[in-house]
Amino acid sequence: MSGPLLVTGGAGYLGRRVLALAAESGAWSQVVGTYHRTPLATGAGLALDLSDPQALDSALTELRPQTIIHTAAVSPALGSAMTNQALWQVNVQGTAALAQWAARTNTRLVHVSSDAIWGGRDAAYTEADVPAPITPYGASKAAAEALVQALHPQAAIARTSLIYGWQPPDPNTVMAFEMLQGQRSGFLFTDETRCPIFVDDLARALLELAQLDLAGVFHCVGGQALSRYDFGAALVRWHAGDPSGLPAGSTSASGVRRPSQVIVTNTRTRMRLHSRLRGVEEVMAEEVVHGTYPGSYQ
Template structure:
C-alpha cells in the first residue's frame, strides 16, 4: 500500500476455514488503506446472519452461527472502527458463466464425478459475478458509505439453483440428487435472504435474479 498508494482498495479476499486471513487480514487491509488515504470497499457475506429472521436489510445486526460468519462479522466491526467511510458490501452465492464453485459442483454431480446432494431447504439470493463487480466499482467511485447488500432478487434453494445451472448448460436437471440440509445436521443457516431494496435504489447496476441470469 505504501509503495503503490492506491486511490481505492477493493478487498475481496477470504479463506473460509481461516480466521486469520478473513478477520485479521481484513483489519490489516483497512489499516493500510487508511494510512494512505485510500477509499475502501470490503466484500462481506450473508454468512454473518443466522437465518432466524430469514429476511435481512442493511440495518440488521450480524448474528453468525458459523466460524466463517463470525470471522466476516469481526472483519465488519474492525473496518467500521478503522474506516467509518468505507463500504461493506454483503453478498450471497456468486455465480459466473461456468467458473464458480457452484457451477462446477453441479456439473460434477450430474456426470457422477462426485457424490452428494443439493439441498432443497437451504435458500440464498445468488448474484451474477458481473453484477457484483459492477456494483463494487460503483461503490468505489461514488459517495456510498457503510453497509450495502448486493445480491440477486430471487431467493432460491441450492437445488433450484443447480437445476437452473443444469438447464442453462444443457445438462439433465433430473440427474441432480436432492436432499435436506436439516437432515444432514450441518451448522449452516437454512434460509438467509438479503434485502437489497435500499441499495438498489442508489445503484445504476441492476442486481438480476438467478432465474433471469441463468435463463438459457
C-alpha cells in the same frame, strides 16, 4: 480518470472479473490485482499475503492505490486449508490491517462481506440487521465487517451471496455437474435458501461503489431467493444440461448446523446504485452461455 485501483484476491473467482471489468472501463489510471498462491490470469500483479501485516503495509505503501476493492478471503471452498487460525489471520487480522492502512492514507475501501454473517430465519435480512453468525467462517466475516466499520468509517461494505457465472463456470456449477455425472457424492439442499448473484453484476456494483463517496453496508445480492437445489438445477439448465438426476436432500438429514433460510433484501442498495442486481431467472434469460459443460467456453 481516478488513480490506481487495487483488487485483492485478483486470481479469485470474483477478483478476476473485477479486474477484467475495471480494465475494460478505463476509469482508473492503473488496475492492479494481488495474488497469493495462484498467479493472476494477466500474469503481472502484486504478491500479497494478508496474514503478514508488515508485508501488506509495505506492498500498499509502494503501490499507493487510490482505491482498494478487497475481495480476498479464506472460505469454506478451501476445505482443510480453512482452519480457524487462517480465518482469523486472513479474514479478520488481514482485513483490519488493510482497513487501518486505507483509513490512514485516506484511500477509498470497498470491503466484500458475506451473507454467512447470519444464521438464517424466516424474515428477510436488511442492511440494519445485526450480524449473528453460526459458523466460524461467518464469524470471521462478521468480525471483519465490525473492524472495517470501526477503523475506516468511510468504507463501503458490500455483502454478497452465492456468486455464479460461466466464464469459467463457478464452483456451484462444477459441483452440480459433478454430482450429475456421479463424480461427487452428496446432494443439494432443498431447505437452504440464498440470493445468488451473477459475478458480473457483483463486479459492476463493486466498481460503482469504488467510485462513489458512500459509506456503510450495501446488499449486493441477486434479486431472487431460491434453494440450493433449485439454484443448482437452474445452473445446469443454463449450461444446456438436464438437471433431472440432481440429488436433493435436507440440511437436517445432513446433520450439519448451517444457516438455513438467508434471504437478503437488496431494495435499499438498488435505490442507491445504478448497477443491476438481477435475480437468477432474469440473468439466465438475458445472458447466453457460450459452451457446454465440461467442454470449452468462449
